[in-house]
Amino acid sequence: MSDPNRRTAVPHFGGRGSGKGSGRKKASVTRIARNTEFPLRAATTPKGQTPLPANVGSNYETDWARRFPARVARRVARDTLGRAIVHYYARPTIKGVDRLSELRGPAVFAANHQSHADTAVMVTSIPEPWCNRLVVGAAADYFFGNRFSSAISALFVGAIPIERTSVNRRNIDQAVALLRSGWSLVIYPEGGRSRDGWGQQFRPGAAYLAKQAGVPVVPVHIRGTFDILRKGRAWPKRARSVVNFGRPLDFADDDNNRRFTRRLQAAVEGLADETATGNWFAARRRLHSADSPGLEGPSASAWRRRWTLTEPAPASGADPPGDAAASKRRWPYV
Amino acid sequence: MTARKGLVLEVDRTTPPIVFHHGEGLRLEKLPVGSRVVYPNEPLDAVRDPEREIASALANPLGDCEPLAALMRPGMKLTIAFDDISLPLPPMAAPDIRGRIIEQVLDMAAAAGVDDVHLIAALALHRRMTEAELRHAVGDRVYDAFAPHGQLYNFDAEDPDALTHLGTTEAGEEVEISTRAVESDLLVYVNINLVSMDGGHKSVATGLSSYTALRHHHNVHTMRHSTSFMDPEHSELHTRNWRQGRLLAKAGVKVFQIETTLNNDTFPSPYGFLQRREWEMSPKDRLMLVGTKTALDVMSRRQARRIFSGIRAPYGLTSVQAGEVEAVHRVTLENVYRQHLVRVEGQTDVLTMGLPYLCPYNVNSIMNPILVACLGLGYFFNLYRGKPLVRPGGVVIMTHPTPWEFHPVHHPSYIDFFEEVLADTTDPEVIEHRYEKRYAQDEWYRHLYRTSYAYHGVHPFYMWYWCAHALEHLGEVIIVGGDPAAVRRMGFRAASTLNDALEIATDVVGRDPSITHIHNPPVLMADVV
Numbered sequence: 001m002s003d004p005n006r007r008t009a010v011p012h013f014g015g016r017g018s019g020k021g022s023g024r025k026k027a028s029v030t031r032i033a034r035n036t037e038f039p040l041r042a043a044t045t046p047k048g049q050t051p052l053p054a055n056v057g058s059n060y061e062t063d064w065a066r067r068f069p070a071r072v073a074r075r076v077a078r079d080t081l082g083r084a085i086v087h088y089y090a091r092p093t094i095k096g097v098d099r100l101s102e103l104r105g106p107a108v109f110a111a112n113h114q115s116h117a118d119t120a121v122m123v124t125s126i127p128e129p130w131c132n133r134l135v136v137g138a139a140a141d142y143f144f145g146n147r148f149s150s151a152i153s154a155l156f157v158g159a160i161p162i163e164r165t166s167v168n169r170r171n172i173d174q175a176v177a178l179l180r181s182g183w184s185l186v187i188y189p190e191g192g193r194s195r196d197g198w199g200q201q202f203r204p205g206a207a208y209l210a211k212q213a214g215v216p217v218v219p220v221h222i223r224g225t226f227d228i229l230r231k232g233r234a235w236p237k238r239a240r241s242v243v244n245f246g247r248p249l250d251f252a253d254d255d256n257n258r259r260f261t262r263r264l265q266a267a268v269e270g271l272a273d274e275t276a277t278g279n280w281f282a283a284r285r286r287l288h289s290a291d292s293p294g295l296e297g298p299s300a301s302a303w304r305r306r307w308t309l310t311e312p313a314p315a316s317g318a319d320p321p322g323d324a325a326a327s328k329r330r331w332p333y334v
Numbered sequence: 335m336t337a338r339k340g341l342v343l344e345v346d347r348t349t350p351p352i353v354f355h356h357g358e359g360l361r362l363e364k365l366p367v368g369s370r371v372v373y374p375n376e377p378l379d380a381v382r383d384p385e386r387e388i389a390s391a392l393a394n395p396l397g398d399c400e401p402l403a404a405l406m407r408p409g410m411k412l413t414i415a416f417d418d419i420s421l422p423l424p425p426m427a428a429p430d431i432r433g434r435i436i437e438q439v440l441d442m443a444a445a446a447g448v449d450d451v452h453l454i455a456a457l458a459l460h461r462r463m464t465e466a467e468l469r470h471a472v473g474d475r476v477y478d479a480f481a482p483h484g485q486l487y488n489f490d491a492e493d494p495d496a497l498t499h500l501g502t503t504e505a506g507e508e509v510e511i512s513t514r515a516v517e518s519d520l521l522v523y524v525n526i527n528l529v530s531m532d533g534g535h536k537s538v539a540t541g542l543s544s545y546t547a548l549r550h551h552h553n554v555h556t557m558r559h560s561t562s563f564m565d566p567e568h569s570e571l572h573t574r575n576w577r578q579g580r581l582l583a584k585a586g587v588k589v590f591q592i593e594t595t596l597n598n599d600t601f602p603s604p605y606g607f608l609q610r611r612e613w614e615m616s617p618k619d620r621l622m623l624v625g626t627k628t629a630l631d632v633m634s635r636r637q638a639r640r641i642f643s644g645i646r647a648p649y650g651l652t653s654v655q656a657g658e659v660e661a662v663h664r665v666t667l668e669n670v671y672r673q674h675l676v677r678v679e680g681q682t683d684v685l686t687m688g689l690p691y692l693c694p695y696n697v698n699s700i701m702n703p704i705l706v707a708c709l710g711l712g713y714f715f716n717l718y719r720g721k722p723l724v725r726p727g728g729v730v731i732m733t734h735p736t737p738w739e740f741h742p743v744h745h746p747s748y749i750d751f752f753e754e755v756l757a758d759t760t761d762p763e764v765i766e767h768r769y770e771k772r773y774a775q776d777e778w779y780r781h782l783y784r785t786s787y788a789y790h791g792v793h794p795f796y797m798w799y800w801c802a803h804a805l806e807h808l809g810e811v812i813i814v815g816g817d818p819a820a821v822r823r824m825g826f827r828a829a830s831t832l833n834d835a836l837e838i839a840t841d842v843v844g845r846d847p848s849i850t851h852i853h854n855p856p857v858l859m860a861d862v863v
Contacts, residue, residue: 043613043615
């Protein structure tokens, strides 16, 4: 039995004899790692004992990332490298900031979600003062899967874990507490990235937060990021994007979560229409007559949904919705 | 969050090395497969608003007692006595709960127009508290208001003018306590009940008593018939103390007892890893463990002692109750047991324990070999209810460096006890009969106790008597990593590793003994069934 209390050649700390003449196997990183014992590696949970909840996923503590040093580091990273990278890949056009002129205090920024690039675009597009006290609701199972990605997400994005697959009161309570204490929140009510470029039905999380924290929800539409870093792609490519901020929505006395979520989704659809057509007034009229083109696209087969998405934009002064290639159909080379 | 209960872990091949305290150091010990490790309960939730809890306890006393405010009146003599430096361990982070309570009591006294107030550190035969220690216990505000006028002081058990003999109990125990306490219209006692031994009638009948009274229960016979002295219902020590306490009441000493219980949140950050279960340590905890152990291994004992002496425990108050002594103590004990009791099935052949750097008698001092024995065989061995964790004739293995080292100011009589008495015999009865009286009445020790910061001349005897029950019960005591000469002087066996100690133990308990380790501190009490 090894003695970890000897002051020299302590096997627990990886010490192993080696050398050609010794007759022992040569030390290797793998062997040392395999032979390393507690406390240099975690101890196995004994049979019959329930392991403590790991500090990852929805249990990850992000308080440290909102303290002064981390806030400064995040702001510096955002205003230097972050903006440069976003500008290089996404070249965002920011619209509708004037609609936030009446907004005081924290808010929930609720946007459609097409790609991981959305968060980078959002944190560099949200104006002051909200961008300086901003947290981002991020999928607990994806961004907080291990301690390294958790720390990176919390430090550089200001992410907080949000459980996607189940209701987690702790996460929700934390988000409400942050909103009440003056932090704004970016959330994607669709609950995940688009699979094919079309949006998904909004879930009522944003409405619940708005009601519990008593803060308004700012509808935001993001266009073009699907082409930058769509689901399944590992490396971004350059494309143009548009971020359109809508008028903040307050949770009215006669609202309930479902009704407010419908209002929020309609507002984002109206912003999408406005961005696509470039005609604010026409888009508003379609919005009021509940005639805005939906985010979710036609219920048809996958190729037809994609086909519809790549139809050329209307000619009436619309902004280019994505890069030039995205607005044209591309035929396979035969 | 609800605190998790303690547990008994059975060691298998995957069980990591267990963290053992080793004085001002740590050891990692791999226990044999099949051994058991007893882990303490997690700290109970602390009360949210201690000030309100204290006020409520004072206004709603237990037993046949009026609210404290109703007992105050102008012109009365009020004495507030409080537990000394031996409680809690480690000293609690400021503000100390004693200070918080005393401030509320004094607020009431001020409102009632009480002028004659004395505060006494109830230290019996312990060393006197320094100004810094008193300030920490009662707070600067209280200290500055009373100490300069001689109204806040240490109890002196050797001042013939300040002691009153109140009589003898039906069993022949003399009762002699502080004259100020006897003459007061009200004696308020502020206690910290860290373990189940503390509190009740033991507070006044021990804390404010002289050698004349203490010798009736601090003796070998009492200790051997206290099974254990941590279980008041089966403790001869408490039976005798209770008789003395009841005589005090009969003699007209009006005691308003205030007892508090703390959770076992013992180690502050960054030493929090010391109260985690090994498999639940985070990477940061493990890093701290490796770093702390390595640093302690290379630094001198003096440096390590300085670091450990700086630890202030973040204890949380779990309850406070006030009123008539016995009614209060019943509730207190329930709260202490709620925190400490861990159910353990059956006794063991070999009991292992890692002894930390601190016991009640070496706060800001040195843990000498006698105190090592007292901590292991007195305190840890007796932390059981029902029957001892180790079977009769079993073996106790303790880890501690046990240096042949004494604090010359705090423990002068310990030095002579070790050099003279233990060199002659380690039998508590012989020691009691042959040497106690001489040390207890030695003028030099008496002088040091009264004017310096020395423990009373008889104190090392009591520490040895504290071990009497264990010494009678056990077949062998082995100290791992201790100074062999010091260990042998006490009649124990020295071993350099735990494996060696287990090998030695087989001579007494056979080749295949059952082994149990108590993962203490934080404090746990084994409820052996």
